[in-house]
Amino acid sequence: MNRIYGLALLGLTIALITYNFIEWQRSDQVSIESIDSGLTPDFIAETLKSKTYDKNGALSYVIDAQRMEHYADIAVTHFEFPNLTLYPDGGDIPWQVSAKEATLYANNRVRLENRVRLIATDKNSLIQEIHGKYLELDLNTNIVSSEQTILILGKGFTMYGSGLIVDINTTQMTLTEHVQTIYKKIAK
Numbered sequence: 001m002n003r004i005y006g007l008a009l010l011g012l013t014i015a016l017i018t019y020n021f022i023e024w025q026r027s028d029q030v031s032i033e034s035i036d037s038g039l040t041p042d043f044i045a046e047t048l049k050s051k052t053y054d055k056n057g058a059l060s061y062v063i064d065a066q067r068m069e070h071y072a073d074i075a076v077t078h079f080e081f082p083n084l085t086l087y088p089d090g091g092d093i094p095w096q097v098s099a100k101e102a103t104l105y106a107n108n109r110v111r112l113e114n115r116v117r118l119i120a121t122d123k124n125s126l127i128q129e130i131h132g133k134y135l136e137l138d139l140n141t142n143i144v145s146s147e148q149t150i151l152i153l154g155k156g157f158t159m160y161g162s163g164l165i166v167d168i169n170t171t172q173m174t175l176t177e178h179v180q181t182i183y184k185k186i187a188k
Contacts, residue, residue: 041069041078048079052139054089061086061139065102075106082112086142088169093122095168097137097144108139118144118166127173129153130164142168150175158182 163176
């Protein structure tokens with residue numbers, strides 16, 4: 001009797017292992033298919049230009065991009081070679097931000113990556129350009145921030161540091177860690 005029970009138990013174990021292996025293989029295939037369908041953009045725009053206005057009708061920001069892909073399921077919009085023009089509250093002198101890539105999230109935050117440049121269009125501004133690997137921009141508050149290394153080019157100086165926060169509305173800048181500043185002699 002023990003042999004019959006042992007063989008039956010062995011057969012049942014092999015059947016369960018085989019069944020679980022087949023189900024495991026099927027579950028992986030379904031997951032891959034659902035991920036692929038989730039990563040398909042709902043729409044794509046080439047040579048995009050979009051203007052956004054605030055509740056008072058004033059121009060808030062303009063986005064130009066070579067390509068835009070919108071993913072509604074995950075509430076994300078991806079841009080290739082974006083250029084954003086940001087208009088401060090109550091001001092008409094904009095700032096411009098450019099990068100190779102950007103991602104706009106549902107909370108109106110934009111993460112700009114790869115060769116990011118923030119440029120002051122006001123020629124009298126003390127800070128002229130800010131360069132970094134990535135910057136995050138809150139389109140609701142016009143605050144630009146980064147935790148990475150930053151290069152700041154200004155009138156007569158070059159500054160290196162990290163941990164940047166810039167308020168476009170007030171033009172106030174905070175640098176968490178200052179590394180080095182190089183002053184240039186300005187010709188008169």
